[in-house]
Amino acid sequence: MTDSETMIVMSGVNKWYDDFHVLKDINLSVRQGERVVVCGPSGSGKSTLIRCINRLEEHQAGSITFKGIELDEDTKNIAEIRTEIGMVFQQFNLFPHLSVLDNCTLGPIKVRNASRADAEALAMEYLERVQIPDQADKYPSQLSGGQQQRAAIARSLCMKPEVMLFDEPTSSLDPEMIKEVLDVMVDLAESGMTMICVTHEMGFARTVADTMIFMDEGRIVEEGPPEGFFNAPKSERTKLFLSQILSH
Amino acid sequence: MAVPRPRARRVRWWKSKPFDVAQFTLLTGLVVWLTWRGAAGMEYRWQWHRLPQYFYEIIDGELLWGPLVYGLMVTIEIAAWGMVLALIIGLITAILRLSDSFAGRIVSTVYLEIIRNTPLLVQVSIFYFVLQPILGINNPIWTGILCLAFFEGTFASEIMRAGINSVPRGQWEAGSTIGLSRTKTYIYIILPQAIPLMLPPLTGIMVNLIKHSAILSFIAVFELTTEARNLIGDTFMSFEVWFVVGPMYLILTISLSTLVGWMERRVRARQ
Numbered sequence: 001m002t003d004s005e006t007m008i009v010m011s012g013v014n015k016w017y018d019d020f021h022v023l024k025d026i027n028l029s030v031r032q033g034e035r036v037v038v039c040g041p042s043g044s045g046k047s048t049l050i051r052c053i054n055r056l057e058e059h060q061a062g063s064i065t066f067k068g069i070e071l072d073e074d075t076k077n078i079a080e081i082r083t084e085i086g087m088v089f090q091q092f093n094l095f096p097h098l099s100v101l102d103n104c105t106l107g108p109i110k111v112r113n114a115s116r117a118d119a120e121a122l123a124m125e126y127l128e129r130v131q132i133p134d135q136a137d138k139y140p141s142q143l144s145g146g147q148q149q150r151a152a153i154a155r156s157l158c159m160k161p162e163v164m165l166f167d168e169p170t171s172s173l174d175p176e177m178i179k180e181v182l183d184v185m186v187d188l189a190e191s192g193m194t195m196i197c198v199t200h201e202m203g204f205a206r207t208v209a210d211t212m213i214f215m216d217e218g219r220i221v222e223e224g225p226p227e228g229f230f231n232a233p234k235s236e237r238t239k240l241f242l243s244q245i246l247s248h
Numbered sequence: 249m250a251v252p253r254p255r256a257r258r259v260r261w262w263k264s265k266p267f268d269v270a271q272f273t274l275l276t277g278l279v280v281w282l283t284w285r286g287a288a289g290m291e292y293r294w295q296w297h298r299l300p301q302y303f304y305e306i307i308d309g310e311l312l313w314g315p316l317v318y319g320l321m322v323t324i325e326i327a328a329w330g331m332v333l334a335l336i337i338g339l340i341t342a343i344l345r346l347s348d349s350f351a352g353r354i355v356s357t358v359y360l361e362i363i364r365n366t367p368l369l370v371q372v373s374i375f376y377f378v379l380q381p382i383l384g385i386n387n388p389i390w391t392g393i394l395c396l397a398f399f400e401g402t403f404a405s406e407i408m409r410a411g412i413n414s415v416p417r418g419q420w421e422a423g424s425t426i427g428l429s430r431t432k433t434y435i436y437i438i439l440p441q442a443i444p445l446m447l448p449p450l451t452g453i454m455v456n457l458i459k460h461s462a463i464l465s466f467i468a469v470f471e472l473t474t475e476a477r478n479l480i481g482d483t484f485m486s487f488e489v490w491f492v493v494g495p496m497y498l499i500l501t502i503s504l505s506t507l508v509g510w511m512e513r514r515v516r517a518r519q
Contacts, residue, residue, distance in 0.1 A: 056421050083427030093422035097440045106436060107426035152422075159426050 005032040007163060007194055008053060012062035015048060022048050023059065024218040030163070035189050036196045037205040037226075040215035041241060046198040049215065050165045053196065054085040067162075083111055086156030090168040092148045094140040100127070100151045101136040104158045111159070119158070126154040130184045146177030150184055157188075164188065166197040200245060206230065214238045292487060299488050302479055319475030320496060326393050326464065326471055327457040333397030334453060338404025343434070345409055356405070363402045368463060371395055376467040392464035399460070400453050407449045411442035444515045451508040455501045462497075472496065 008030040015023040022045045030036055038046045051057040052064060055071050055078055064071045066081060075081070095103050104123035108114040114122070127133045130150035132143075140148055149169055156164060166185065170178045182204045189195055189208040199205065205212060205226060212229035214222040214237075222229065222238045233239045261267060287294070302314040341359060344352035363371065375395035376388065385391050415438050423433035465474035476493045480486045 054425060056424060079424070079427045079429050082425055085425070087421075087425040089418060089422065091418050093416075093418035095419065095422065095437055095441075107428070110432055110436060111427040155426065 006030070007032050007034075007067060008196075009065045010049075010052070010062065013052065013059045013064060014061035015045075015052065015057065015059045022218050023052070026062070026220060028213070028220065028223075030194065030196060032162075033192050033194055034210050035194075035208045036211045036213060037209040038196065038198045038213045038215060039200060039202075039205070039241070039245075040213075040221075044215040045218040046215050047167050050087075050167055050196055050198055053163075053165060054082050054087055056087075079111075083107070083159050084162045086159060086161035086164040088149070088152050088156055088164065088166045088169045090171050092140070092145075092152045092172075094148055094152055094155070096140050099137050099139055100132070100143070100154075103140070103151060104155045107155070107159045123154065123158055126157045127151070129157070129187070130154045131180075144177060145173045146180045149173065149177075149181045153181075153184055153188075163194040163196065166195065166199065168198050168200075170199065170201055202230070202242075202246060214241065216241075287487060294488065295483075295485055296488055298483065298485065299492060302489075315475040315479060316472070316492070316496070319470065319472035320500075322389065322469065322471040323458060323461050323473075324500070326389065326396065326461040326469070327454060329393045330396040330400060330457040330461070331454050333393065334400040334404045334457070335450075337397055337401030338408050341401060341405035342408035342412060345405070346412060359398075360402050360405065363399055368399055368460065369466065371399060372463055372467055388464075388467050389469050392461070392467060392469045396457055396460055396464070400457055403456070404450065404453055407446050407453070408442070411446040412438055414445055415441045444512065447508060447512045447515070451505055454504055454508075458497065458501055458504070 006029055008028070010026050010028040013023055013026040014021070024045075026049060028036075028049075038049065040046050048057055052059050053066070053071075055075070058073070066085065069075065069081060071078075071081070094100075095106070098106065101120060101123055104126065105114075105116065105119035108119040108122060109116060124133055124136065127136055130153055132147050132150050132154075135143055135147055135151065140151065143151065153164075153169075169185070170181050173181065178201070182201060185195075185197070185204065186208055195208075197204075209226045212222075212224060212226050213220055214229070214233075214235070216237050222233060222235050224234075229238070230242065233242060302316050304314050304317065305312045341356045344356040345360075347353065372392070372395050375391050379385075379394075380388065380391045385394075419437055419441065420433060423437045428436065461469075461471050462473040464471055465477060468474070472493060476489050480489050483489075
């Protein structure tokens with residue numbers, strides 16, 4: 001397994017919501033272990049882009065492959081492929097009727113047919129990694145936003161995915177809780193996880209990103225390593241965006 | 249220095265409790281008096297003392313249940329089985345309507361529109377005179393249960409559809425991303441959240457089943473209303489019997505609502 005093995009390839013991807021052209025000619029390739037941060041103004045198609053990668057959204061033209069498997073309506077075992085692609089949502093989407101531990105063990109038990117004991121051991125391992133092992137028996141509503149998001153990350157990790165998608169994971173958090181979630185994400189990045197993050201946390205992006213992507217109006221406007229991206233952006237649109245979000 | 253708590257304003261006499269009680273007593277008294285006057289005017293002979301034997305009799309030290317108790321049992325039986333079947337029919341219909349299958353959506357829509365837009369009495373007749381011989385059902389009670397289940401199943405399906413739809417889309421997506429199939433997502437994620445929401449309106453269906461079971465007296469099912477009618481045919485005590493049978497339905501339905509209300513609070517408290 002070489003470090004440069006390609007995991008996700010999007011080529012010529014287009015998507016419409018009725019008449020609204022939300023993704024335009026997206027070409028993107030993500031290597032194993034690569035950390036990609038996607039930024040851009042709201043409505044630029046960032047979330048849609050990553051939601052196409054696990055087929056929560058369906059693209060209408062172009063092709064997306066995950067480890068060489070084409071994702072389209074003919075794809076068999078889409079559920080199986082999704083187990084290899086973890087996803088963390090802006091709104092956490094924890095299961096409110098299950099304890100944090102059960103949130104984490106549901107996938108391993110019901111999808112991977114793990115025994116309850118194994119699943120719980122695995123869940124505790126990841127809950128420890130996101131530093132909320134003592135919250136395992138609580139229900140999501142009893143946790144703070146930051147704890148909920150970390151529980152959601154642990155839930156995803158329990159499926160041992162090969163890539164993690166983050167869809168604005170800190171956007172609905174109180175400011176003082178953002179750091180605890182970012183710390184977990186940095187830790188994850190350092191462990192070599194392939195990650196695609198939609199986020200406006202530019203400090204995080206500078207720390208972990210291998211590749212920065214800037215999107216506007218459904219297009220990838222700029223793509224490149226963070227040094228060049230932050231210090232010498234090529235496009236005027238990127239400059240304007242960065243000056244606005246970094247000026248405070 | 250603490251600000252003294254302002255004293256509650258004096259309650260006006262017409263909003264006071266004793267006045268409420270007096271009002272209620274007066275109103276009830278008026279209704280009873282009017283009924284009694286009406287009965288007296290038509291020279292109705294009250295025979296309340298003859299009624300208990302139709303609940304139970306003790307013959308040679310042995311307790312024998314009377315027709316009113318048997319009727320009540322049959323009514324409960326119809327409502328209970330009707331509820332089970334209505335829930336199954338409702339769930340299947342709701343899931344078909346929410347599915348991607350064109351045939352499924354058509355079948356469920358046709359079923360809903362037919363049942364909703366025809367009189368229940370006509371449906372009972374069709375079940376009794378047409379479907380019972382065709383299906384070879386030899387006991388009209390099952391024809392009745394089946395008919396009521398299909399009737400109430402339409403309401404159950406609407407309640408369930410609303411309950412399922414009220415679970416946020418993010419829950420489906422979270423289920424998908426950990427690799428759960430559609431069926432497993434329903435079982436482990438959607439229904440456990442939707443059912444507590446469905447419970448209170450579903451009680452209404454159980455209550456309806458109890459009430460609508462009376463219509464089965466039309467097809468000779470020996471439930472409470474049939475027993476009452478037969479009893480009146482034998483004894484001519486129509487006032488006494490209906491005054492007793494009405495409250496029997498009331499006790500049944502109200503205790504049911506209370507029970508489900510309690511269950512619902514317990515489910516809520518657990519989350």
